[in-house]
Amino acid sequence: MTSTTEAAGAPGLPEIRGLGHSLRRKEDDRFIRGKGTYLDDVVLPQMLHMAIVRSPVAHARITHIDTSAALEVPGVVAVVTGEDLAAHDLAWMPTLSGDTQAVLATDKVRFQGQEVAAVIAEDPFAARDGLDLVDVDYEELPAVTSPQQSLAAGAPLIRDDKEGQTDNLVYTWEAGDRDATDAAFGRAEVVVSLDTFYPRSHPAPMETCGCVADVNPATGQVTIYMTSQAPHAIRTVFALVTGLPEHKIRIKTMDIGGGFGNKVPVYPGYVVATAASLLIGRPVKWVEDRSENLISTGFARDYHMHGELALTRDGQMLGLRASLLSDQGYAYADAQPSKFRAGLFHIVTGSYDLAAAHVAARGAYTNKAPGGVAYRCSFRVTEASYLMERLVESAALELGTDPAELRRKNFIRAEQFPYTSATGFVYDSGDYHAAMDVALREVGYDELRREQAEKRARGELMGIGIASFTEVVGAGNHKDFDILGIKMFDSAELRVHPTGKAILKIGVQTQGQGHETTFAQIVASQLGIQPEDVLVQYGDTDNVPYGLGTYASRSTPVAGAATAVVSRKLRDKARLIAGHLLEVSPDDLEWDGSGFHVRGEPGARSGIADIAFAAYTNPPDDVEPGLEGVTYYDPPNMTFPFGTYVVVVDLDRQTGEWKVRRVVAVDDCGVRINPMIVEGQIHGGLCEGYGIAAMEQIAFDENGTCLGSTFMDYLLPTSWETPSFETFATVTPSPHHPLGAKGVGESATVGSPAAYVNAVIDAVAHLGIRNIDMPVTSSKVWEALRGAGAVPPPRAGG
Ligand code: CDP
Numbered sequence: 094m095t096s097t098t099e100a101a102g103a104p105g106l107p108e109i110r111g112l113g114h115s116l117r118r119k120e121d122d123r124f125i126r127g128k129g130t131y132l133d134d135v136v137l138p139q140m141l142h143m144a145i146v147r148s149p150v151a152h153a154r155i156t157h158i159d160t161s162a163a164l165e166v167p168g169v170v171a172v173v174t175g176e177d178l179a180a181h182d183l184a185w186m187p188t189l190s191g192d193t194q195a196v197l198a199t200d201k202v203r204f205q206g207q208e209v210a211a212v213i214a215e216d217p218f219a220a221r222d223g224l225d226l227v228d229v230d231y232e233e234l235p236a237v238t239s240p241q242q243s244l245a246a247g248a249p250l251i252r253d254d255k256e257g258q259t260d261n262l263v264y265t266w267e268a269g270d271r272d273a274t275d276a277a278f279g280r281a282e283v284v285v286s287l288d289t290f291y292p293r294s295h296p297a298p299m300e301t302c303g304c305v306a307d308v309n310p311a312t313g314q315v316t317i318y319m320t321s322q323a324p325h326a327i328r329t330v331f332a333l334v335t336g337l338p339e340h341k342i343r344i345k346t347m348d349i350g351g352g353f354g355n356k357v358p359v360y361p362g363y364v365v366a367t368a369a370s371l372l373i374g375r376p377v378k379w380v381e382d383r384s385e386n387l388i389s390t391g392f393a394r395d396y397h398m399h400g401e402l403a404l405t406r407d408g409q410m411l412g413l414r415a416s417l418l419s420d421q422g423y424a425y426a427d428a429q430p431s432k433f434r435a436g437l438f439h440i441v442t443g444s445y446d447l448a449a450a451h452v453a454a455r456g457a458y459t460n461k462a463p464g465g466v467a468y469r470c471s472f473r474v475t476e477a478s479y480l481m482e483r484l485v486e487s488a489a490l491e492l493g494t495d496p497a498e499l500r501r502k503n504f505i506r507a508e509q510f511p512y513t514s515a516t517g518f519v520y521d522s523g524d525y526h527a528a529m530d531v532a533l534r535e536v537g538y539d540e541l542r543r544e545q546a547e548k549r550a551r552g553e554l555m556g557i558g559i560a561s562f563t564e565v566v567g568a569g570n571h572k573d574f575d576i577l578g579i580k581m582f583d584s585a586e587l588r589v590h591p592t593g594k595a596i597l598k599i600g601v602q603t604q605g606q607g608h609e610t611t612f613a614q615i616v617a618s619q620l621g622i623q624p625e626d627v628l629v630q631y632g633d634t635d636n637v638p639y640g641l642g643t644y645a646s647r648s649t650p651v652a653g654a655a656t657a658v659v660s661r662k663l664r665d666k667a668r669l670i671a672g673h674l675l676e677v678s679p680d681d682l683e684w685d686g687s688g689f690h691v692r693g694e695p696g697a698r699s700g701i702a703d704i705a706f707a708a709y710t711n712p713p714d715d716v717e718p719g720l721e722g723v724t725y726y727d728p729p730n731m732t733f734p735f736g737t738y739v740v741v742v743d744l745d746r747q748t749g750e751w752k753v754r755r756v757v758a759v760d761d762c763g764v765r766i767n768p769m770i771v772e773g774q775i776h777g778g779l780c781e782g783y784g785i786a787a788m789e790q791i792a793f794d795e796n797g798t799c800l801g802s803t804f805m806d807y808l809l810p811t812s813w814e815t816p817s818f819e820t821f822a823t824v825t826p827s828p829h830h831p832l833g834a835k836g837v838g839e840s841a842t843v844g845s846p847a848a849y850v851n852a853v854i855d856a857v858a859h860l861g862i863r864n865i866d867m868p869v870t871s872s873k874v875w876e877a878l879r880g881a882g883a884v885p886p887p888r889a890g891g
Contacts (some may be wrong), residue, residue: 097239106700109686111618112832115769118451119625120609122156133380135305135318141170141381144220146210146227147389150203151238151460152249152796153231155198155209162226163212168219172210172227173369176198177507177681183368184253186334188426189326189358189576192263193255194463194682196361196368202231203251203423204462205798206388208361213369213377224471236797237261240397240420240457242288244363251423251458263425263456266434274451277412281403285487290866292477292790293395293420293461295387296468296802298604299811302360302390303380306367316343317367321632322356322602323642326576327635331367346632353781354466355391357428357644361370376719384802392461392791393468393877395420396476400441402484408494410503412449413515415480419456419465427465428644429472429572430581432718436473437565439516443481444525444563444735445503450515460797468782469778469842471566471645482560484848490858495542497533499528500561503689520733524825528759531821532737536757549859552885554744558852559737564846566836567650567732568641576641582728583647584638585655585673587663588721591709593702593738594622595627600640601630601652606838608648609771612656614766615832619660620667621687621701628718638723638864646734646836649766655726658829662722668706668832671699671722675728677701732827732835736760738848744856746885751853751876753783753816758845761823762837763830771837778841779818784810786849788868857883 110116123129146697160172173199178184185193198209210243212223237243239249243261252258273856278284305318315337321327324344332339350357363377370377379570381390396419403412417435429436435454442450489496504525505512512520533539538557545555571580584600597616603609613627631637664684671689672679675697682689688700696755699707741755765771786807790867791801801807826833846867853869854862865873878884 097193099159106687109617109621110624112764116610116624116767118607118610123752128812131300132306132318132320134305137307137376139378141213142217143211143213143369143377145208145225145362146224148207148209150201150233151205151236152222152234154201156232157230158829159228163223164464166219166223166226166635168215169223170213171213173365175560178368182680188424189428190425191577192425194424194426196364205846206458206462208659210588211365221819228304230287236460238459238797239793240418240459240792243457243459252643253459255668260456263421263458264434266454267452268439270449273449274412274414277405277449281411282406283404283491284401285484285489285491286401287484287864289483289864291394291396292478292867293392294785294789295354295392295791295807296355297448298351298353298355301381301383301386304363304366305378306370307376308370313341318345320349320356321346322352322604322644324632324634325639326641327359329423329579344634346602349604352642354393354468356465358391358426360390387807388799388802391466392464393466394476394717398480400480400484402488403490403595408499408502410447410494413442413447415452418453421456421465422461422463423458424463425456426463428569432573437478438473440518440565441476441477441481442514442516443478444505444561446505447515451496453655454767457723464485467645469781469839470562471839475843476563478562478843481845486851486854490679496559498647510756519730521827521829522825523733523735525561526733528735528737528761531823531846532739532759534758535821536739536755539645552716553611554746554856556742556850556856558855560742560844560848560851561737563733563735564840564843565731565733566646567728568645568647569731570701571727571731581641582725583640583651583655584725585652585659587659589663589705591706593705596621596630597627597656598637600638601643611766611770614853615656616660620664646838647779649834650732650836651728653724653834654728654831655724658726659722660722663720665722667704669716670704670707674699674707701702701797709865721826732830734762734835734840736840736844738845738850740767740852742852742856746878749871749878751874756818758841759816759821759823760837760840761825763826763835764833767835774837775820776818777843778811778846780815781842782845783849784870786846786869787866788849790868805870
C-alpha cells in the first residue's frame with residue numbers, strides 16, 4: 094500500500110518522484126565535493142577558542158586550583174573555574190533526565206575526564222598550552238566502577254552534593270504484572286535464564302561535539318552554533334538554566350557529521366563556552382577532540398541484565414521476567430522520556446505472544462561519565478531486543494528445537510494486530526512470519542543446517558544465528574512522552590512560492606540520514622512538486638518550527654507525518670484556487686498527482702505551479718492569498734518496525750576466531766519513502782551491530798580510568814572487518830501514519846547484535862557453551878572452548 098493520494102503523475106506529464114523512488118541524496122552533492130559546513134568551519138570575527146581541563150582521576154576532592162601560570166601563556170585570555178561559574182549560579186545544570194550535572198567541578202570530580210576548568214585563548218594552540226598549566230590539587234577518593242559495587246553496603250557516596258541522597262541508587266522502575274508473571278512461571282515446564290551484560294559503547298560520530306557561542310553584549314542576542322540533534326529542546330533548557338529570554342537565544346546547527354544519539358544531551362562545554370562569551374564579550378569556539386568525545390560525552394548501553402523465560406515442554410512461551418541494573422555514570426543524563434526510567438526496555442517481549450511479563454529496573458551511580466544516550470536506539474530497545482533474542486536462543490537449545498521454529502510457534506500472528514503486549518504497548522501492525530519466511534528462504538536455511546550437521550560431524554564449527562526483533566519508534570504521543578516536561582511531537586512548515594518552488598522547514602534535525610531528500614519526496618508525493626524543487630531546512634531555532642529533534646528513529650514517524658499533513662492542507666487550499674481558475678466548483682475537481690482537473694475532463698486542468706502562481710496573483714475573493722501552512726503533529730501511537738536477521742559464521746576451533754560468511758536482513762518499516770536510503774540506514778546499522786557484537790566496549794580499570802579513549806583502544810569495524818550484507822524488505826504499513834511509514838533509522842543496530850552472537854553460540858553450543866558476553870572477541874571464544882575442553886592440540890609444526 095501507499096497513501097491513496099500518492100502521486101503517480103498525470104498522464105503525459107513527468108512522473109512525480111515521491112514515495113518509493115530511490116532518489117540519490119540531494120545533500121551528497123555538497124558532501125562529496127567537500128562543500129559541507131560543519132561546526133569547525135564556523136569562524137566569526139574576534140572569535141576565541143576554548144579548551145577544557147579534565148580530571149585525570151575518577152573520584153577526588155578538589156582542594157585547590159591555581160590558574161596563574163596558565164594566564165601567563167601568550168594568547169590566553171581567561172581561565173574559567175567552577176567557582177567562577179558558581180558566582181553566576183551556573184556551576185551545575187539539569188540533565189535531560191531531571192538530574193543535575195556539574196558544568197565545571199567545584200567540590201569533587203566524579204569521573205576521569207570530568208570538566209574542571211576552561212582555558213580561553215586567541216587560538217586553539219594557546220588554549221591547549223594553557224591547559225597543562227592549570228594546577229589542580231586532587232585528594233583522591235575510592236572510585237566506584239561497577240553498579241554492583243555502587244549498590245553494595247559501605248560503597249562511597251558519589252552524589253554527596255545532592256540533598257537527601259544517602260546511597261548510589263538513581264532509580265527503581267518496573268512494568269508489567271508481577272503476580273501474573275509468577276503464575277505463568279508456576280505453570281512452566283521449562284525455565285531458561287540468562288545473565289548477560291550489554292557493554293558500555295560509544296556512538297563515536299565522525300564529527301565530535303562542539304559549539305561556537307556568540308553573545309552580543311550590545312543586543313543581548315545569544316547565538317550558539319552547535320552540533321545538536323535537538324536544537325529546540327536545547328534552547329529551552331538554556332533559557333531555563335541561564336534565565337536568558339528564549340527569543341534572544343538562537344541555536345543554529347550546520348551539517349552534522351553523525352550524531353547517533355551522542356549529540357542529544359546538553360554538555361558542560363556548551364554552557365561554559367556560552368558563559369565565557371557572555372563574560373568576555375567575544376565569540377568562543379569549543380570543539381572536542383576524539384579522546385574527549387570518547388571519555389566524556391554520551392556513552393550508550395551499560396546494562397547488566399537477568400532474564401528468565403517460562404515455556405511448556407513443547408515450546409509454548411508463557412511468561413518473561415527481566416531484571417536490570419544500569420550503570421548510569423555519575424549523573425542520570427539518559428534523555429529518556431520522563432515516564433520511562435528504563436527507557437522503552439519493557440518492549441522486551443519483542444515479537445512474541447506472551448501472556449505475562451514483568452520488568453524490574455534499577456539504575457546506579459558510578460564514577461564514570463554520564464550518558465546512556467539512545468545510540469541508534471529508541472530508548473533502551475536495543476538492550477531489550479538483545480536480551481529476548483538471546484533468551485529465545487537459549488530456550489531453543491534447552492528444548493532441542495530449531496530456533497526458527499520456536500520463534501514461528503510463538504510469534505504474534507498477523508491477525509492479532511493491533512496487539513497489546515503484556516507490558517502495555519499497542520503494536521499497530523506486523524507480520525513476523527512473513528519476514529522470517531523471506532529471511533530463511535533467502536539465506537537457504539535448510540541447506541545451511543544440513544551443511545552445519547556435516548561439518549559438526551567432522552569437528553568443524555559453523556553457526557547460524559537468528560534475531561527477530563520488534564521495535565517501538567516515533568516518540569511520541571504527548572500524553573506518554575516528554576523530555577523535562579516538553580511534550581514530544583513534531584512539526585513542519587511548508588511555503589510554496591509563486592513560481593511553484595517550495596521551502597519545507599522541519600522540527601527534526603538530519604545528521605546524515607538524508608532528510609533533505611526524503612522529506613522533499615514526501616512533499617512531492619502529496620503536492621506534486623518535484624523533490625528537487627523543494628528545499629528542506631532544519632536546525633535553526635529562529636527559522637524552523639518547534640520540534641523535539643532527531644533520535645530514536647522519530648523523524649519519519651513524527652515530522653514525516655507532519656510534512657504529509659501540512660502538504661495535504663495546502664492541497665486542500667490549492668483545490669479552492671483551482672476551482673476558481675477553472676471556474677468550476679472545487680467539489681467537481683479530481684487530484685491527479687500534480688494538479689487538479691475537472692472530473693471526467695482531464696484536459697481541463699490546473700497544475701500545482703499554476704495554482705501556486707494564482708495564490709499570489711489571482712486568488713479567489715473568499716480565499717486568503719498565499720500558499721503556506723504549518724502543522725504540529727502529535728502521533729496517536731508509536732510505530733512498530735520489525736524484521737528478521739540471519740547471520741552465518743565460520744569459527745576456527747584452534748584460535749576462537751569467527752568470521753561472518755553471510756548476513757541476510759529482512760526489514761519491515763512499512764511504506765518506504767526512499768528504498769535506497771532505507772537500505773543505507775540498514776547497512777550502517779548492521780555494521781554498527783557487528784562492531785558491538787565483535788569488538789566495541791568502553792572498559793575501565795579498577796581506579797575508574799577509561800581504557801577506551803582512542804580508536805586504538807576503542808575498536809570500530811573498518812571496511813576490512815565489515816561483512817557484506819544482503820538486504821530484503823516486507824511492507825506492512827502503519828495504519829495510523831498518514832503515509833503508512835514506520836521509522837527505520839535504528840533497526841539494524843537494535844536487531845543485529847543478537848543475530849551475530851546467536852550465530853557464534855550456535856556454532857559452539859553443542860560443546861556446552863551457552864553464553865559469551867559481548868564483545869565476543871576471539872580470545873573470549875577461545876577461552877570458552879578451552880573451558881569446554883574443545884581446543885584441539887596445536888597442529889604439528891604450528
Ligand atoms: O529519525 P531518523 O531520521 O534517524 O530515522 P528515520 O525516521 O527512520 O529515517 C531515517 C531515514 O530513512 C530518513 O531519511 C527517512 O526519511 C528514511 N526512511 C524512509 O525512506 N522510509 C521509511 N519508512 C522510514 C525512513
